[in-house]
Amino acid sequence: PKKLRICEAVSSSDMGTNVKVQGWVRSVRHQKQNLFLHVNDGSSLQSLQVVASSQLNHRLLTFGSAVEVSGLLVKSPSRRQEVELQANQIHVVGECNPVDFPFKVKERHDLEYIRQFPHLRCRTNTFSSLLRIRSEATTAIQLYFRDKGYVQVHTPVITSNDCEGAGELFQVEPFFSVPAYLVVSGQLHLEVIAGAFPGVFSFGPTFRAENSQSRRHLAEFFMVEAEISFTQSLEDLMKVMEEMFRSTTEHLLAQCPEDVALFHKHVTPGHNWGCDLQTEHEKYLVKHCGNIPLFVTDYPYTLKPFYARDNLDKPLHTVAAVDLLVPGVGELCGGTLREERLDLLKTRLALAGLDETYRWYLDLRRFGSVPHGGFGMGFERYLQCVLGVDNIRDVIPFPRYSHSCLL
Ligand code: 4AD
Ligand code: MG
Numbered sequence: 524p525k526k527l528r529i530c531e532a533v534s535s536s537d538m539g540t541n542v543k544v545q546g547w548v549r550s551v552r553h554q555k556q557n558l559f560l561h562v563n564d565g566s567s568l569q570s571l572q573v574v575a576s577s578q579l580n581h582r583l584l585t586f587g588s589a590v591e592v593s594g595l596l597v598k599s600p601s602r603r604q605e606v607e608l609q610a611n612q613i614h615v616v617g618e619c620n621p622v623d624f625p626f627k628v629k630e631r632h633d634l635e636y637i638r639q640f641p642h643l644r645c646r647t648n649t650f651s652s653l654l655r656i657r658s659e660a661t662t663a664i665q666l667y668f669r670d671k672g673y674v675q676v677h678t679p680v681i682t683s684n685d686c687e688g689a690g691e692l693f694q695v696e697p698f699f700s701v702p703a704y705l706v707v708s709g710q711l712h713l714e715v716i717a718g719a720f721p722g723v724f725s726f727g728p729t730f731r732a733e734n735s736q737s738r739r740h741l742a743e744f745f746m747v748e749a750e751i752s753f754t755q756s757l758e759d760l761m762k763v764m765e766e767m768f769r770s771t772t773e774h775l776l777a778q779c780p781e782d783v784a785l786f787h788k789h790v791t792p793g794h795n796w797g798c799d800l801q802t803e804h805e806k807y808l809v810k811h812c813g814n815i816p817l818f819v820t821d822y823p824y825t826l827k828p829f830y831a832r833d834n835l836d837k838p839l840h841t842v843a844a845v846d847l848l849v850p851g852v853g854e855l856c857g858g859t860l861r862e863e864r865l866d867l868l869k870t871r872l873a874l875a876g877l878d879e880t881y882r883w884y885l886d887l888r889r890f891g892s893v894p895h896g897g898f899g900m901g902f903e904r905y906l907q908c909v910l911g912v913d914n915i916r917d918v919i920p921f922p923r924y925s926h927s928c929l930l
Pocket of ligand 1: 686687707708709710731733739740741742744746748749854855856857858859897898899900901902903904
C-alpha cells in the first residue's frame with residue numbers, strides 16, 4: 524500500500540487505492556458490526572475515519588494509542604467526511620492506558636490544564652494546531668523578508684555585550700576570557716552586518732532574566748529583528764513593522780485557516796490584561812484609540828538604551844523610538860533609529876561608563892557609517908495577538924519563566 528500522511532488521505536485524491544497511514548487515535552467508537560476510529564498524525568487538524576470489523580481484537584485500540592492502519596480508501600457514507608479508510612490491518616505500535624493518560628476522549632481541555640503536561644500536550648488538537656501555526660508563521664516571516672531583499676543573519680546566542688542595559692542578563696559559566704551572557708537582543712550584531720547590506724534580519728531565541736510571572740513575559744522567547752541601512756525616519760520603520768505584520772498574518776490565514784479558526788472559536792478570551800502599571804498605560808492607549816494597533820513614538824531620552832538616536836530638533840529631550848502596541852498584548856514591537864553621530868554616541872557611552880566596552884561599536888560610526896534603524900518583534904506576543912491567547916506560555920512549545928524550566 525501507498526503510505527500517506529493523513530492530510531493527504533482525507534483530501535480524497537487517492538480514493539479507491541490501498542493505502543497505509545500512521546498516527547494517534549483520537550476517538551474509538553464501537554458498533555455491533557463495526558469499529559470506528561479517528562486517527563490524527565499532526566499533518567493537519569483533520570483526523571481520518573477508519574472503519575474496521577468489530578471482530579478485530581480492539582482491546583489495545585484506545586484513545587492516545589499509536590497505530591498503523593492499512594486498507595482501502597473509499598467514499599464515506601457519512602456527511603461529516605469525504606473519505607474513510609476500510610481497514611484490513613491495524614497494528615497498535617504504541618499502547619496508551621486511557622486511565623493514566625491525562626487527556627480524555629471527547630473532552631475539550633483548556634490551555635491551563637494542558638500546560639501542566641509539557642511532554643504530552645502536543646497530543647491535543649489545540650496544541651497541535653498551535654505548533655503548525657508557529658511553524659507556518661516562521662516561514663511567512665522569512666518569506667516576507669526574503670521578498671524584500673533582506674539577508675538573514677545568524678546572530679550569536681552567547682555574547683559579551685548587554686544590548687539593552689536593563690540588567691536582565693543570564694550569565695554564562697566562566698569559560699571565555701571575558702564575562703559572557705545569553706543574548707537579550709541580536710541588535711548590535713545586526714548593526715555590524717547592516718554596515719555592509721541594505722537590510723538584514725534575524726530570528727532566534729533571546730533570553731531575559733526577568734523576574735516576572737506575567738502572562739506576556741518569558742525568560743526565553745523568540746525575537747524577529749530587522750536592521751535597515753540608509754533609514755532616516757521612524758516612518759520607514761513603522762512601514763516595515765506594519766507590512767511584516769500584515770503579510771505574515773495574511774499568509775497564516777491563507778495557509779492554516781482551520782488551525783487559526785480553532786483558536787478563534789474555542790480559545791480566544793476577552794482582552795484580559797496584565798496588571799503592572801506599564802501594561803495598564805498601554806491598555807489605556809489602545810482603548811483610547813478604538814482598540815486597534817497603534818504606534819507610540821519619541822520616548823524620553825532617559826528611558827531608552829544608549830544606542831537610541833537623540834531627537835535634537837524636538838523641544839522635549841526624546842529619542843527616535845517607536846513601539847507598536849496591539850490589543851490584548853500591549854507592546855509587540857520596539858524599535859529605534861540608532862545614534863549614528865560619533866560625538867553624540869561617544870558622550871552617551873562615556874556617561875554610562877561604557878566607552879571602553881563599546882569601542883568596536885564606535886568603530887562602526889567611524890568607517891562608512893550610515894543612518895540606520897531597526898526593531899524587534901516578540902514572536903510569541905505576535906502569536907498571542909493573532910490567536911487571542913491570554914497566556915504567553917501557551918504559544919511556545921517549552922516555556923521558560925521565573926522559577927520554571929521544565930523538561
Ligand atoms: O523592546 P525590546 O526590549 O527591544 C529590543 O530588544 C531591541 N534591541 C530590538 C531591536 O531594535 N532590534 O524587545 C523587542 C520585543 C518587545 O517589543 C516584545 O514584543 C518582545 O521583544 N519581548 C518579550 N517577549 C516575551 N517575553 C519577554 N520577556 C520579552 N521582552 C521583550
Ligand atoms: Mg521595548
